[in-house]
Amino acid sequence: MRSLKTPSPSEIMATLVLEAPLTKIGAAARKFLSKPKQLLIDGKWINACSGKTFHVFDPATGDTIASVAEGEATDIDLAVKAARKAFSGPWSKLTPSERGKIIWKIGDLILANLDELAELESLDNGKPLAIARVADVPLAADLFHYMAGWATKLEGHTIPISVPYAPGAKFFAYTKRDPLGVVGQIIPWNFPLLMAAWKIGPALTTGNTIVLKPAEQTPLTALRLGEIALEAGLPPGVLNIVTGYGETAGGALAAHDDVDKIAFTGSTEVGKIIVRAAAGNLKKVTLELGGKSPAIVFKDVHDKQAAIQGAANAIFFNHGQCCAAGSRLYVEKAIFDEVVAGVAERANAIKLGAGVDSGTEMGPLVSEEQFHRVSDFIAEGLKAGATALAGGKPVGEKGYFVQPTVFTNTRPDMKIVREEIFGPVVVAEPFEDLEQVMKFANGTDFGLASSIWTSDLSKAHRAAEIMRAGTVWINCHNIFDAAMPFGGYKQSGWGREMGHEALELYTETKAVCIAL
Numbered sequence: 001m002r003s004l005k006t007p008s009p010s011e012i013m014a015t016l017v018l019e020a021p022l023t024k025i026g027a028a029a030r031k032f033l034s035k036p037k038q039l040l041i042d043g044k045w046i047n048a049c050s051g052k053t054f055h056v057f058d059p060a061t062g063d064t065i066a067s068v069a070e071g072e073a074t075d076i077d078l079a080v081k082a083a084r085k086a087f088s089g090p091w092s093k094l095t096p097s098e099r100g101k102i103i104w105k106i107g108d109l110i111l112a113n114l115d116e117l118a119e120l121e122s123l124d125n126g127k128p129l130a131i132a133r134v135a136d137v138p139l140a141a142d143l144f145h146y147m148a149g150w151a152t153k154l155e156g157h158t159i160p161i162s163v164p165y166a167p168g169a170k171f172f173a174y175t176k177r178d179p180l181g182v183v184g185q186i187i188p189w190n191f192p193l194l195m196a197a198w199k200i201g202p203a204l205t206t207g208n209t210i211v212l213k214p215a216e217q218t219p220l221t222a223l224r225l226g227e228i229a230l231e232a233g234l235p236p237g238v239l240n241i242v243t244g245y246g247e248t249a250g251g252a253l254a255a256h257d258d259v260d261k262i263a264f265t266g267s268t269e270v271g272k273i274i275v276r277a278a279a280g281n282l283k284k285v286t287l288e289l290g291g292k293s294p295a296i297v298f299k300d301v302h303d304k305q306a307a308i309q310g311a312a313n314a315i316f317f318n319h320g321q322c323c324a325a326g327s328r329l330y331v332e333k334a335i336f337d338e339v340v341a342g343v344a345e346r347a348n349a350i351k352l353g354a355g356v357d358s359g360t361e362m363g364p365l366v367s368e369e370q371f372h373r374v375s376d377f378i379a380e381g382l383k384a385g386a387t388a389l390a391g392g393k394p395v396g397e398k399g400y401f402v403q404p405t406v407f408t409n410t411r412p413d414m415k416i417v418r419e420e421i422f423g424p425v426v427v428a429e430p431f432e433d434l435e436q437v438m439k440f441a442n443g444t445d446f447g448l449a450s451s452i453w454t455s456d457l458s459k460a461h462r463a464a465e466i467m468r469a470g471t472v473w474i475n476c477h478n479i480f481d482a483a484m485p486f487g488g489y490k491q492s493g494w495g496r497e498m499g500h501e502a503l504e505l506y507t508e509t510k511a512v513c514i515a516l
């Protein structure tokens with residue numbers, strides 16, 4: 001399979017941490033932090049109507065790093081009005097090419113401000129700065145560059161129709177794709193800038209206007225992106241950003257009668273709340289929800305070390321705070337002990353630290369709430385009789401650090417096996433053959449992603465065929481690209497992000513039929 005000279009994607013991911021140059025927060029990020037963090041409504045930065053603000057914390061220390069405007073229902077209403085005005089106003093007057101150029105420029109400006117954005121992301125979310133530099137920020141820029149090209153390529157079809165009840169009559173029929181209108185977008189804290197890009201890019205290229213609500217834990221890079229969008233020439237009101245809490249700002253956006261679509265990424269639990277809130281005006285809904293994704297290692301895998309490294313990265317990348325995290329590891333019986341010991345060894349070797357500190361391989365979890373949530377899962381796993389081959393304990397006294405944890409001796413009914421933990425915790429189980437492991441893999445309410453590690457091409461394709469998940473990675477995991485659709489089967493969501501699939505979910509198809 002792979003030659004020794006070509007590093008696998010997981011090997012690349014593993015070396016990124018060590019190779020990327022590291023510095024602490026620079027002047028540009030410090031300057032941004034020192035400014036007031038207001039709401040972006042109709043092209044202007046303004047305080048929340050109530051004047052209220054909330055604090056944003058550094059998860060490595062628990063210290064406050066910023067104070068941010070707390071938008072609520074009245075602010076959401078102002079933002080929706082601005083978006084509505086821009087939708088039929090300046091935004092609709094631009095040609096697709098002009099629209100595409102602005103979107104392309106947003107991508108360029110993200111790259112021009114890469115260091116600042118990476119530092120803000122690392123400080124706010126806790127992720128290693130090197131990862132933010134080589135993954136989060138370039139991927140966000142690439143998403144805008146990819147989507148910019150689509151603005152001029154949103155084509156319909158001409159359709160030869162027959163109309164059996166109108167013999168002899170002639171018609172010309174064609175379809176066109178219209179933007180939906182005002183879209184509300186609610187994003188999570190695990191990849192704050194990238195999730196904003198995944199949402200904003202396809203909405204803009206299809207001609208919609210936006211009200212974005214970032215996660216309360218990590219609003220900083222979305223606000224900086226708002227500045228960048230204005231600098232790129234986005235007309236006022238096309239992108240509005242309302243920071244605030246989920247239940248208030250998010251709830252008001254999901255329920256708003258003049259919002260045409262709500263796009264949400266986050267927990268399955270809140271996804272169900274969004275669906276209910278959207279029922280009032282039957283706005284369109286897309287959901288990118290949780291997962292409990294399997295990583296499956298067959299004994300015929302060509303490079304066992306690569307599979308071990310890959311399985312470790314599948315769960316430990318971004319501290320396990322990935323919707324696609326490989327949180328269930330299935331290993332064929334003959335190599336179970338060896339592979340799981342290798343993953344545990346890797347877990348024990350991971351260097352924990354603040355995201356912005358040099359050499360950090362894994363940062364803290366994003367918040368005190370997540371720290372307790374993940375710690376409770378671990379405690380429950382131990383109590384239920386699972387064995388922690390690695391980890392199993394919180395770390396230090398300050399910040400929200402959790403040890404990378406590998407559980408064996410689990411049972412399918414255990415909470416740690418069934419539920420999304422969203423932390424650096426993997427459950428490992430042996431399997432006998434393809435048939436059995438596919439039952440294990442699909443035996444979940446989720447269906448977001450999966451990976452299969454084997455050198456048997458037929459087996460890989462057979463497994464991909466049977467897998468009930470939106471993404472099947474073969475001999476890799478956590479590979480994302482702006483051109484590749486991503487989303488879930490079952491309770492992992494509705495619709496797809498990225499690729500041209502995303503565009504369809506931001507447009508209506510209009511059929512036009514002319515009697516000739």
Ligand code: NAP
Pocket residue numbers: 186187188189190213214215216217244245246247249250251254265266267268270271273274288289290291322323373420421422
């Ligand atoms: P969450 O509550 O689902 O939050 C995601 C987004 O939804 C945030 O912007 C949040 O705002 C907003 N929100 C919360 N309640 C809302 C409501 N009633 N109406 C409208 N919007 C609402 O996720 P979380 O609490 O941050 O994390 C909990 C768990 O969710 C995690 O442990 C993980 O299992 C899962 N999760 C999954 C993903 C994913 O990518 N699939 C991402 C994050 C979390 P606030 O930030 O203000 O609450």
Ligand code: MG
Pocket residue numbers: 246
């Ligand atoms: Mg929440």
